[in-house]
Amino acid sequence: MEWIMLVLIGIVAGTIGSLMGLGGGIIIVPALLLFSTMTNVFTEISPQVAVGTSLLIMIFTGLSSTLAYMKQKKIDYKSGFLFFIGSGPGALFGVWLNQGLDVDQFFIYFGLFVILTSFLLMIRHRLKPLPFKNKGFVRTYKNELGETVEYGFQPIVGILIAFVVGMTSGLFGIGGGSLMVPAMIVLFAFPPHVAVATSMFMILFSAILSSASHIALGNINYLYAAILIPGAWVGAQLGAAINARLKSDTLVFVFRLFLLFIGVRLIYQGWIG
Template sequence: MEWILLLLLGLFAAILGSIMGLGGGIIIVPALMVLSGYTAILSGITPQVAVGTSLLVMIFTGLSSTLAYIKQKKVDIKSGLIFFAGSGPGALFGVWLNKDIEVNAFLIFFGIFIIIVSFILMIRKHIKPIKLAKKGGIRRTYENDLGETIEYGYQPVVGIGIGFVVGMCSGLFGIGGGSLMVPAMILLFAFPPHMAVATSMFLVFLSAIVSSISHISLGNVDWLYAAALIPGAWAGGQIGAVINRRLKSDTVVNLLRIFLIIIGIRLIYQGITGM
């Protein structure tokens, strides 16, 4: 029964992660930590193993989603590679930060982080994009499904800097970084939401490779858990990309915000009380 639960967890996390460009780790990591107190096979799982296993799974979620989004011509590969120039080193730094963190501190800080992410998602519709691409910056255009041409842009140094922070969060929390990268691309760089999500999944894929290799070398991956999560994650990545194309994201964002707040409060409570 527990293995079926892990399969469904991988599927559910990947679907939501692919729809929103979050990668799914923001659901897998807290779910593994919470389930560790209620199921025999996950008992005693450490934050390091939860993060390392989540990052390995996100390689498959990211690749599955990216391939689907490339077919839809929504991935800005050039921008993704520029952001990865920062997120790659950031991911290694995050792994280094993760190796000695205590369980209770991890739960509290991760819970606070998730609540902050939910707040960012809440206000993203009410903030006008900041035009950061001036002279010397990168400007690009995108034609949406309505035939409208949308211009967006950024300074490469700013994109790399934000990418470093995103990569650090990926390596530290095992979340893929999309929970920060998608709002940053939309709010700061005026990316069209669908392209921001698709490009974020490409970045999740690249960052997860770097982070997971580091966690594997540290022995932070449980291969049995990963084997149970990966099939659902691969299928979920494809399904999420299809839903993203056909469904307005507002309803999903609202549900996800509520979901993140509940998880964040639960993890903070568990970290403080040890229950």
């Protein structure tokens, strides 16, 4: 029964992570911490091992999602690589910070931040994207209505935000998409589908870098990872397929509700400690 639960956790994390560009770690980390205390079959794990294991799984979630979104031609590769310039070093810095992590405080503060992010997405139409046309990185995309949409960002701003995203990925094992996707949509005017696909592309490389550091530190439970990875791979393909069938506004609405749920759940978990 425990094995089946882990496979299902992997499927759910992969599906939601790929659908919304989160990476899935925001589900896997709390699930591992809770699951390891509820069963006699598997050993209890520390927050550091939960984070490291989550990041290893996200390599496969990111790869599976990226392959699916490549077929849909929704990934902005140039923006993704530019963001990785910031997220790569950020991921390594996050791994270093992770060693002294107070997990309960993190859950509360990060939960509050996620709820704030959900609110910003709700009022995003009233917010103006950061200027990017003068000396900025300008991109175009043809949306589902056949309209050509222009979006972009100042490279230094994008790299700095990506550094913070990478830091949260290495620190908390959550992938960083809960920060990167809203930033791309609200600040840089990315079309939601492109934001999600590009986020998963960037998460793939950040997860490789940060999980390698966690492997060196011994923060991996390979048994958990081996059971979770097949489900996460299948779920990532499923999430990308669902994403292709959602309209942009519907995708943002679902993403916003899910962030609200995550924020409340994180605060509750940190509060009960």
